[in-house]
Each structure stands twice: as C-alpha cells, then as structure tokens.
Amino acid sequence: MTSFVNVLLAQNTDRLFTYKVPPHLDTTVAVGNTIVISFRNRSMQAFVVEFTNEPDYENIKDIVSVLDLPLVFTKDQVQIAHTISDYYLCSFLSALYLFLPPGMDKRDKKINQEKVKFVSFNMPVHAVNNFVKEYESNQRTSQMAQVLKSIMLAGGTIPLSDLPKSSSLRTLIKKNIITIEDVLVSRMPENAGKSIGQGIAHGLDLTGDQHKVITEIIESSKDFFLLHGVTGSGKTEVYLRVIEHVLSQGKSAIVLVPEISLTPQTLARFYSRFSTQVAVIHSSLTPKERRRQWLKIQSGECRIVVGARSALFSPLRDLGAIIIDEEHESSYKQDSTPRYHAVTVAGWMAKQVGAKLILGSATPAVERYYFAQKGVIEKLSMPSKVKPTAPSEIVVVDMRKEQESGNHGSFSKEMVHHIQDTLKNGEQIMLLLNRRGFAPFVICKTCGHKLVCPHCEVTLTLHNDNVLYCHYCGYKAANKPLCPQCQSIFFRYSGVGTQKIEQELASFFPNIRVLRMDRDSTRTIGSLEAILSRFSAGEADILIGTQMIAKGHDFDNVGLVGVISADVALNLPDFRAAERTYTLLSQVAGRTGRRGKAGKVVVQTYNPDNYSISLLLENNYQKFYDEEIMFRQALDYPPFARLCRIIMQAHSQKALSELAEKIDKYLEINRFEDLQIFGPMPAPISKIAAKYRWHIIIKSKSIHSIQKVVKSLKPIFVEYEKSIKWLIDVDPANIL
Structure with missing residues (x-):
C-alpha cells in the first residue's frame, strides 16, 4: 500500500505539502525525518510532519531521499x-515552528562539518568564581571578570567570535584559566564544562521540608505539583535533587526560569552539579549559538535544558521532568x-510523555x-527558610499624609530616615520604582494638554538625556516641544521614573554611589550582569531599578528595600492588578533579611488600605489569596471563567468602526449561550505604532464555547483582512 506524507519545507512557509513515499523508502520514512524533495523543479530539504x-488529485511527487540526520x-x-x-486558535504551522531548530531555513548537511573556535574553562567553577571576585575588585582587571562571566552564562563554553577581542583573553589563557580549541559545531569540546563540576559538593544538607517535598515528588503516583515555598526555603536544591533522580532513570529534564533570573550565579548551581549535561537557552545567545545549543540537545549530549520560555520546546528525548521556577x-x-x-503547554507535554511537572513560587x-486547593494539582509547602532569620520589619507610608504635611x-x-540609618550601618539599599525614565508625563502649563506619542495613544516620557521617548513604539523627539493644542512652550514635568529618583537621591545624599538597573541601562549584552556584579562587590551603596531588581537576586549586605510607589501596577485597568502588586512587593521585600540579618522594607503608597498592600505587613500569602479569590468569584474572573481577547488593529478608525458594526449585527442575530461578549470597543491603549486598536473580550466557563464563537467570527475578519489585522489571545495576561 502506497504511503503519503505531509511535509514542511525547510524555509519559512505557511502551508504543508503532500508527497508520496516510494516503495524503497517505505520502511525508512518517519515523522521528524529530514528529507530531500523536488519542489518547483528545485531540490529542497523538508521535514516529515x-x-x-x-x-484526491494526481501527479503526487515522490520523496527523493531521506537524509541520515537525527x-x-x-x-x-x-x-x-x-x-x-486547537486551544490557542492559531495555525498548526505557527505552533509547529516552536519546535524547529533556529535558522531552519538555512539547514543543510554542511552545518555538521563547520569548525568553530570555542573558549572553555580549565578549572572548577568555584575557582573561576574566586577569580571573578578578585578581578571585579580592580578596575584594571574588571574586563577579565566580564569575560569569565560571559563564558559562564553561555554554559561554560562559548564561541570565540562571541567574545570581544581584547588582551584579557590572552592574559586568561596565560594564567591557564581558559583554553581555546577548534571543534565541530554539532558537538562541544570533550572537556567543555567538565571541570565546572569538580570540587563542588554534590548537594547540601537537606532541611526537613526539603526532604519531605523531594520524597513526595519522586515517590508519588501523581505528576503535577505546585511547590509553594517562601523566599529562601531552598526550592532550587529541591529542583536539583529531582533532576538527579530523573537522570538516574535515564531520562532528561527541562528547567524554565524567568529571563531576568538567568544570571551566572543562578546557572552555576546547575553547572556545578551536572557539568556538561547542561544546555542553556536565553535571548542573549546569537542565532548561531542558539543553533549549536539545539544540536547539543538533539544529539543527546545535553540531558538538562535550563532557559527562558522558549527552552520548553527543546529537542530533548525521554523527558522525565519539567520544572518551572517563579511560575x-x-x-x-x-x-x-x-x-x-x-x-x-508544559502540562500538556508532561501528560503526553508521562513526565513530572513541578511549578515553584x-x-x-x-x-x-x-x-491546588481543589486537589487538581498536588500542593507541596516549604514554609520555613533554610537559614532562619528574624522577619524583616515592613513599614507602609501613607503618601497622602506626606502631601498634607x-x-x-x-x-x-x-524613607529618608531609614536610608540614612542604613548607610551609617555600612549596609546597602535597593530602591524599586516600576517606571523607567525621568518624568512620565509632560503637561502644558497653559492648557493642561499631555504630550502623547504621535503614533500611540500613550504619554511621552522625558529621559535625562533631554529626549522624549515612547516606551511602546520607540518614537523619540527632542525636548523642545510646542503644545499641539495652544502652541505654548511652557511645560510641567510630572510623575517620577527611575532616572528622576537617581537625581533626587543625589540632592539628599551627594556622596553616595548609585547604580540604576532598568531597560535603558541594560540594553547591551553583559550590562545587566555587570551592574549586579558591581553591586554585589560593594561598588555602590544604592541600587535603583524597575521590577528587574526584584527577581531572585541574593545580596548579603542589603539592609533596606524601599518601594518608591506601590501604586504603579495597582492603578492599571486589569483584574490582575492586585495580584501583580502583591507579588512584586513580596519579591522585592525578599531581597533583604539575608544571612541571618533582619532587614527593613519601606513601602510608599497612596492606597495603604488596599489588601494587596496591607496584607504585605503579615507576609501571609494565604490571606491575600482568600481576599483575591473572593473578588475573582464575585466578578466571574479566572479561575471561575475563561477569557479570550480578540485584538483588531488598523491604520484607519473608520475601517475598525465598520468592522465593529458588522460584528455587532452578527452577534445580535446569532445568540451564543453560556458566554458574555464585551465589545467591539476601543482598547484601553487605543493606539500603538500608528495603528488604532479595538478589542472584543469573551468570557465563559467553557473554553469550547469561546472557541465556537471565535471560529464563527473568522469569515467576517477574513473579509477585512486587507485593512485590519486581528489577533487572538486565549487566557490573556492583560487586557490593555
């Protein structure tokens, strides 16, 4: 019997093509094979899907050959x-592309023969860390420290071309700290990273909580766990022990962490335990390096993948565990x-292959x-820190009273008083403000008009380089504007951003050393790690930053955490506003009170009675959850209902209005049961990058009801597809 296969061309395409399997290849062809086909009279590579x-048509072409590739x-x-x-209402191909190797359109057999110079360590990671600390303390050797951290961040081995040319490399080679060798890109150097695991203890003494949780995960017949562990409870050690068990069973593991947490310090925990078996996937990798990592994973050389969201789609075989930290x-x-x-998606994957899924937070x-409360997910708790400390003192300051005074x-x-005391004690300070720039609002003094981006319906933010920026589309303009309403040249700069906080601090404390960590100061590769390293080495007294500073950084000498405004997220028109506020404040509060010291947290707010802020004083997630779940249930928000958002974008408001009218009429005639439909209406942010934005929000207890109405609307959208782009967002993270 003749077989037929649908294949995906090894280049960007929006459809599958059908080919016939010739008799001599009948037992050879399998899903995932790389094959050679004739396409438009050219030989091309393709993948069997x-x-x-x-x-029901004739003249189906044969597959030419099957390549001997994994x-x-x-x-x-x-x-x-x-x-x-099916679930996210996207095309099958857009979903399949998630699993394909980087640069698949350039794939050929030559890739396996390319030789590249790689740099790797010649000694254990603890010895490298000692050199990093030594070199960071001296400005003349700080560049060598940065080179070592770049190698660590890349997994202990990095292409020479990915490092800046400098005398630091020659010096590190002479000191026998690093080595350079030629290797094939489809494999890494035989000694790459092996030294990383040498000289490091293969595990710490476990606490009672850790031992109980690890035993439950390994021995339980259940496969889906939520690990609720307080900051400092030792969740990472639990992850490492679970991975050790998975490897002993001949299986592999994926560990997802937020991108901002992929620091050399975090990755060192995995390298020191598992050496060359670790591959790292993150956005700082070049396309070539991403592909090399993909090939290492595909070949089976690496059985552990650590990375951000996209690492979930790595080509690991025999998957035994998926771990998602800060879930x-x-x-x-x-x-x-x-x-x-x-x-x-991790839940579907784990169920499909019989792997364990551990969510930690x-x-x-x-x-x-x-x-987890309902028993759908197995709940595990680690309520105590590994190294018990006195609880941090949390002070909430009512900024309304400050204004009145x-x-x-x-x-x-x-806040000023606590900063003074902390500096006197020789301790460091972290200040959080989740808004970058200098002044978020530029307002005409004459008529009150706010300056907005000409391409977006959002206010322009003044930065300290005296340039107005749009944080949505990247538009910028010199700060010499005329008011578009009244032509006045007099403006008031309102609000506060990280750059303004940096300036105000200098007026209070002119001699302190300040570092700022936000998207503007961390644009270049390695800049984030450099800021964190300098602060860790004591080269600054205060670190100011956006939410980036709240993400899992561990500094021994931080005695005070200050939150300049707890209201930034709280004031957003989003049902998750309280949850995001509580989570962010809890995270940043956890940056103090380390190594046996009791720290202080000062939170400034205009909403001190909001439960997301008042319950922070008790450090009791359960109480916050109880309040939040009552709010969600009363208004029928997730988890009590499912949401889907359809976003419509166009250069013309008129086109959107016409489409909205047509959808309104359709929904009037066709009544859908078991759901609520809001809109079409302008989105809260009604214009971005010169495109007007409208949206529809669909709420239902049944995902199938949502899918049904979205599919029924598709013919209307197709009718307008030349002028209007439409996007489907199932389970939206926000509704802005």
Whole structure:
C-alpha cells in the first residue's frame, strides 16, 4: 500500500505539502525525518510532519531521499503542536515552528562539518568564581571578570567570535584559566564544562521540608505539583535533587526560569552539579549559538535544558521532568502568535510523555493555587527558610499624609530616615520604582494638554538625556516641544521614573554611589550582569531599578528595600492588578533579611488600605489569596471563567468602526449561550505604532464555547483582512 506524507519545507512557509513515499523508502520514512524533495523543479530539504491519506488529485511527487540526520521533532511534539493550535486558535504551522531548530531555513548537511573556535574553562567553577571576585575588585582587571562571566552564562563554553577581542583573553589563557580549541559545531569540546563540576559538593544538607517535598515528588503516583515555598526555603536544591533522580532513570529534564533570573550565579548551581549535561537557552545567545545549543540537545549530549520560555520546546528525548521556577511570572505568556502560556503547554507535554511537572513560587499564580486547593494539582509547602532569620520589619507610608504635611517629593521623611540609618550601618539599599525614565508625563502649563506619542495613544516620557521617548513604539523627539493644542512652550514635568529618583537621591545624599538597573541601562549584552556584579562587590551603596531588581537576586549586605510607589501596577485597568502588586512587593521585600540579618522594607503608597498592600505587613500569602479569590468569584474572573481577547488593529478608525458594526449585527442575530461578549470597543491603549486598536473580550466557563464563537467570527475578519489585522489571545495576561 502506497504511503503519503505531509511535509514542511525547510524555509519559512505557511502551508504543508503532500508527497508520496516510494516503495524503497517505505520502511525508512518517519515523522521528524529530514528529507530531500523536488519542489518547483528545485531540490529542497523538508521535514516529515505526518502521514496522511491519499489526496484526491494526481501527479503526487515522490520523496527523493531521506537524509541520515537525527529526527527534527517527534510524534509527541507534533501532537502538542496540534493541541496548541486547537486551544490557542492559531495555525498548526505557527505552533509547529516552536519546535524547529533556529535558522531552519538555512539547514543543510554542511552545518555538521563547520569548525568553530570555542573558549572553555580549565578549572572548577568555584575557582573561576574566586577569580571573578578578585578581578571585579580592580578596575584594571574588571574586563577579565566580564569575560569569565560571559563564558559562564553561555554554559561554560562559548564561541570565540562571541567574545570581544581584547588582551584579557590572552592574559586568561596565560594564567591557564581558559583554553581555546577548534571543534565541530554539532558537538562541544570533550572537556567543555567538565571541570565546572569538580570540587563542588554534590548537594547540601537537606532541611526537613526539603526532604519531605523531594520524597513526595519522586515517590508519588501523581505528576503535577505546585511547590509553594517562601523566599529562601531552598526550592532550587529541591529542583536539583529531582533532576538527579530523573537522570538516574535515564531520562532528561527541562528547567524554565524567568529571563531576568538567568544570571551566572543562578546557572552555576546547575553547572556545578551536572557539568556538561547542561544546555542553556536565553535571548542573549546569537542565532548561531542558539543553533549549536539545539544540536547539543538533539544529539543527546545535553540531558538538562535550563532557559527562558522558549527552552520548553527543546529537542530533548525521554523527558522525565519539567520544572518551572517563579511560575507566577507573566513572562511565561508569549505576546506574539502563538500566544501560548508555558505553564499550560508544559502540562500538556508532561501528560503526553508521562513526565513530572513541578511549578515553584513563593507567591503562586491565583489560578494555580486555586486548583491546588481543589486537589487538581498536588500542593507541596516549604514554609520555613533554610537559614532562619528574624522577619524583616515592613513599614507602609501613607503618601497622602506626606502631601498634607507639605512634602511633595518622591521620598517620604520615613524613607529618608531609614536610608540614612542604613548607610551609617555600612549596609546597602535597593530602591524599586516600576517606571523607567525621568518624568512620565509632560503637561502644558497653559492648557493642561499631555504630550502623547504621535503614533500611540500613550504619554511621552522625558529621559535625562533631554529626549522624549515612547516606551511602546520607540518614537523619540527632542525636548523642545510646542503644545499641539495652544502652541505654548511652557511645560510641567510630572510623575517620577527611575532616572528622576537617581537625581533626587543625589540632592539628599551627594556622596553616595548609585547604580540604576532598568531597560535603558541594560540594553547591551553583559550590562545587566555587570551592574549586579558591581553591586554585589560593594561598588555602590544604592541600587535603583524597575521590577528587574526584584527577581531572585541574593545580596548579603542589603539592609533596606524601599518601594518608591506601590501604586504603579495597582492603578492599571486589569483584574490582575492586585495580584501583580502583591507579588512584586513580596519579591522585592525578599531581597533583604539575608544571612541571618533582619532587614527593613519601606513601602510608599497612596492606597495603604488596599489588601494587596496591607496584607504585605503579615507576609501571609494565604490571606491575600482568600481576599483575591473572593473578588475573582464575585466578578466571574479566572479561575471561575475563561477569557479570550480578540485584538483588531488598523491604520484607519473608520475601517475598525465598520468592522465593529458588522460584528455587532452578527452577534445580535446569532445568540451564543453560556458566554458574555464585551465589545467591539476601543482598547484601553487605543493606539500603538500608528495603528488604532479595538478589542472584543469573551468570557465563559467553557473554553469550547469561546472557541465556537471565535471560529464563527473568522469569515467576517477574513473579509477585512486587507485593512485590519486581528489577533487572538486565549487566557490573556492583560487586557490593555
């Protein structure tokens, strides 16, 4: 019987093509094979996606040959791609592309023969860390420290071309700290990273909580766990022990962490325990390096993948565990098609292959905690720190009273007092303000008009380079504007950003050393690690930053954490505003009170009675959850209902209005049961990058009801597809 297969061309394409399997290849062809086909009279490579029935048309071409290369994807991965497509209402191909190697359109056999110079360590990681600390303390050797950290961040081995040319490399080679050798790109140097695991203890003494949790995960017949562990409870050691068990069973593991947490210090924990078996996937890798990592994983050389969201789709075989740290993080939701959530997809993957899924957090996502309370997910708790410390003193400052007393600055008297005391004690300070720039609002003094981006319906932010920036589309303009309403040249600069906080601090404390960590100061590769290293080495007294500073950084000498405004997230028109506020404040509060010291946390707010702030004083997630879940239930928000958002974008408001009118009429005639539909209406941010934005929000207890109405609307959108782009977001992370 003749077989037929659907294949995906090894280049960007939006459809599958059907080919016939000739008799001599009948027992050779399998899903995931790389094959050679004739396409438009040219020989091309393609990937076998699935077997299919004989098509109802003639002249089907034969497959020319099957290349002797490892499978690009498996049947399980194809099935997951179908599930992603069905659930998130995206095309099957957009889901399948998630699993394909970087640069698949350039794939050929030559890739396996390319030789590249690689740099790797010649000594254990603890010895390298000692050199890093030594070199960071001296400005003349700081560049050598940066080179060592870059190698560590890349997994202990990095292409020479990815490092800046400098005398530091020659010096490090002479000192026998690093080595350079030529290798094939399809494999890494034989000694790459092996030394990393030498000289490091293969595990710490476990606490009672850790031992209990590890035993439960390994021995339980259940496969889906939510590990609720307070900051400092030792969740990472639990992950490492679970991975050790998985490897002993001949299986592999994926560990997802937020991108911002992929620091050399974090990765060193995995390298020191598992050496060359670790591959790292993150956004700082060049396309070539991403491909090399992919090949290491595909070949079976690496059985552990640590990385951000996209690492979930690595070509690991025999998957035994998926671990998602800080599972509450919104960065696990992709904001481009396919708009998947990594936690949801990880659940499907684990079920498909029989792997364990462990979600870890000190402040779990409300939806996940709800299902853990209901027994759908196995709940595990680690309520105590590994090294007990006195609880941090948390002070909430009512900024309304500060205003009434005549203080109109960014710093309350209480905050200034605690900063002074902390500096006197020789301790460091972290200040959080989740808004970058200098002044978020530029307002005409004459008529009150706010300056907005000409391409977006959002205010322009003044930065300290005297340039106005749009943080949505990147538009910028010199700060010499005329008011578009009244032509006045007089403006008031309102609000506060990280740059303004930096300036105000200098007026209070002119001699202190300040570092700032936000998107503006961390644009270049290695800049984030450099800032963290300098602060850790004591080269600055105060670190100012956005939410980036709250993410898992561990500094011994931080005695005070200050939150300049706890209201930034709270004031957003989003049902998750309270959850995000509580989570962020809890995270940043955990940056103090380390190594047996009791720290202080000062939170400034205009909403001291909001439960997301008042319950921070008790450091009791359960109480916050109880309040939040009542709010969600009263308004029928997730987890009590499912949401889907359809976003419509166009250069013309008129086109959007016409489409909205047509959808309104359709929905009037066609009544859908078991759901609520809001809109079409302008989105809260009604214009971005010169495109107007409208949206529809669909709420239902049934995902199938949502899918039904979205599919029924598709013909209307197709009618307008030349002028209007439409996007589907199932389980949206926000509704802005």
